[in-house]
Amino acid sequence: xxxxxxxxxxxxxxxxxxxxxxxxxxxxxxxxxxxxxxxxxxxxxxxxxxxxxxxxxxxxxxxxxxxxxxxxxxxxxxxxxxxxxxxxxxxxxxxxxxxxxxxxxxxxxxxxxxxxxxxxxxxxxxxxxxxxxxxxxxxxxxxxxxxxxxxxxxxxxxxxxxxxxxxxxxxxxxxxxxxxxxxxxxxxxxxxxxxxxxxxxxxxxxxxxxxxxxxxxxxxxxxxxxxxxxxxxxxxxxxxxxxxxxxxxxxxxxxxxxxxxxxxxxxxxxxxxxxxxxxxxxxxxxxxxxxxxxxxxxxxxxxxxxxxxxxxxxxxxxxxxxxxxxxxxxxxxxxxxxxxxxxxxxxxxxxxxxxxxxxxxxxxxxxxxxxxxxxxxxxxxxxxxxxxxxxxxxxxxxxxxxxxxxxxxxxxxxxxxxxxxxxxxxxxxxxxxxxxxxxxxxxxxxxxxxxxxxxxxxxxxxxxxxxxxxxxxxxxxx
Numbered sequence: 001x002x003x004x005x006x007x008x009x010x011x012x013x014x015x016x017x018x019x020x021x022x023x024x025x026x027x028x029x030x031x032x033x034x035x036x037x038x039x040x041x042x043x044x045x046x047x048x049x050x051x052x053x054x055x056x057x058x059x060x061x062x063x064x065x066x067x068x069x070x071x072x073x074x075x076x077x078x079x080x081x082x083x084x085x086x087x088x089x090x091x092x093x094x095x096x097x098x099x100x101x102x103x104x105x106x107x108x109x110x111x112x113x114x115x116x117x118x119x120x121x122x123x124x125x126x127x128x129x130x131x132x133x134x135x136x137x138x139x140x141x142x143x144x145x146x147x148x149x150x151x152x153x154x155x156x157x158x159x160x161x162x163x164x165x166x167x168x169x170x171x172x173x174x175x176x177x178x179x180x181x182x183x184x185x186x187x188x189x190x191x192x193x194x195x196x197x198x199x200x201x202x203x204x205x206x207x208x209x210x211x212x213x214x215x216x217x218x219x220x221x222x223x224x225x226x227x228x229x230x231x232x233x234x235x236x237x238x239x240x241x242x243x244x245x246x247x248x249x250x251x252x253x254x255x256x257x258x259x260x261x262x263x264x265x266x267x268x269x270x271x272x273x274x275x276x277x278x279x280x281x282x283x284x285x286x287x288x289x290x291x292x293x294x295x296x297x298x299x300x301x302x303x304x305x306x307x308x309x310x311x312x313x314x315x316x317x318x319x320x321x322x323x324x325x326x327x328x329x330x331x332x333x334x335x336x337x338x339x340x341x342x343x344x345x346x347x348x349x350x351x352x353x354x355x356x357x358x359x360x361x362x363x364x365x366x367x368x369x370x371x372x373x374x375x376x377x378x379x380x381x382x383x384x385x386x387x388x389x390x391x392x393x394x395x396x397x398x399x400x401x402x403x404x405x406x407x408x409x410x411x412x413x414x415x416x417x418x419x420x421x422x423x424x425x426x427x428x429x430x431x432x433x434x435x436x437x438x439x440x441x442x443x444x445x446x447x448x449x450x451x452x453x454x455x456x457x458x459x460x461x462x463x464x465x466x467x468x469x470x471x472x473x474x475x476x477x478x
Contacts, residue, residue, distance in 0.1 A: 032142035038087030041209040061172035062096040079171040080394040081199040089300040107146040158182035166195035200401035205415035213302035220256035220296040221304040222461040224249040229476040241284030242266040257296040261303025265293035272441025273425040286313040307445035330354035330422040338455035348388040351422040356380040421445030
């Protein structure tokens with residue numbers, strides 16, 4: 001990894017080199033780029049947000065680069081609020097800040113320097129030699145439809161505003177300091193929290209652009225799952241098969257999109273009973289199941305979130321199939337509950353009721369299903385401890401700053417996209433579980449669009465039933 005930030009390693013530039021490096025470059029294109037497909041949608045979102053905070057300067061930072069080790073950085077991803085209100089995706093644009101006040105929006109970012117400037121060849125953070133050709137102010141404005149200014153003018157712009165201010169505080173500590181200085185005191189007003197809430201709740205209902213992007217993310221994710229299904233025999237042979245699965249999916253995520261939307265769970269055997277198993281360093285063995293929870297984040301940063309539990313050998317054992325079909329029945333009930341006007345929690349209740357009945361059928365539930373489902377019960381949670389649904393969009397757990405009365409206690413509306421992901425987790429060490437079921441973990445997850453009518457499964461390209469999963473794996477390996 002080449003970098004220029006370590007002064008102890010940096011070679012000085014001679015005067016002759018400085019003259020030579022800036023000479024004889026082709027001019028930049030005169031034509032400006034067309035608008036991003038997201039631009040008109042982002043404009044409508046900004047207008048709606050400004051309407052909630054009249055007369056307030058709203059500050060939405062993209063965030064800075066984050067060091068991974070020493071002078072190497074993690075791949076940049078902008079804060080989701082910045083992406084939502086600018087329409088920018090991929091790795092755009094570290095250190096940038098969007099200001100919105102009533103009808104006026106201004107995007108502050110670091111434009112490219114002239115090739116005659118030392119930044120061109122010597123700046124590892126912004127230089128064209130180091131990070132590629134950056135946009136000019138005019139090019140960024142043409143793409144986003146937003147007036148653009150140099151980020152080095154931000155402090156002045158904030159000082160010239162007559163306030164009040166609200167900033168997304170979790171995005172960039174340096175920008176927070178500039179906003180607080182412009183405020184003239186160290187108090188953090190409630191308006192910052194209100195902005196975070198509003199920016200989160202605005203994403204509950206997806207517009208047409210967002211729904212199309214989520215469809216693309218689900219389609220790309222299906223390709224990744226198909227690649228994994230083909231590779232399972234090799235993952236067994238090579239050893240450390242969970243890592244192989246993770247890598248195969250990541251290859252397709254980078255090829256078809258921006259990246260994975262979150263760390264892939266590739267959990268073989270009893271690892272499936274660790275809900276957030278992302279170590280992915282285990283073997284895959286014929287006779288085991290692999291629970292794979294993964295999603296492609298497309299270039300616009302919208303992500304899928306899909307889980308399938310697959311028999312490594314291609315065929316379920318009888319105990320595995322019984323557990324799988326119980327989870328499938330629970331998921332089917334949950335999806336059927338995804339109706340406009342229904343309570344968000346109705347989806348969870350519908351799915352978990354089916355699971356409680358299954359646990360009673362196995363003889364492991366110490367009370368009746370009804371008692372377990374009551375507020376004073378909950379015994380079924382020993383084997384299904386998590387919630388069944390969450391909102392999905394720019395973040396895999398979208399709308400996370402929303403108020404509980406609009407999220408967990410809220411109602412479903414057309415345009416919302418939620419997951420439905422019940423599971424059963426019978427840990428190998430759980431002595432209450434019949435021996436033949438110990439070590440079996442199953443989750444099935446799909447991404448569901450709420451409509452005025454029936455729910456739409458955006459991820460239905462992947463099989464759900466046990467028979468369909470077996471047939472799908474057989475076809476992939478034929």
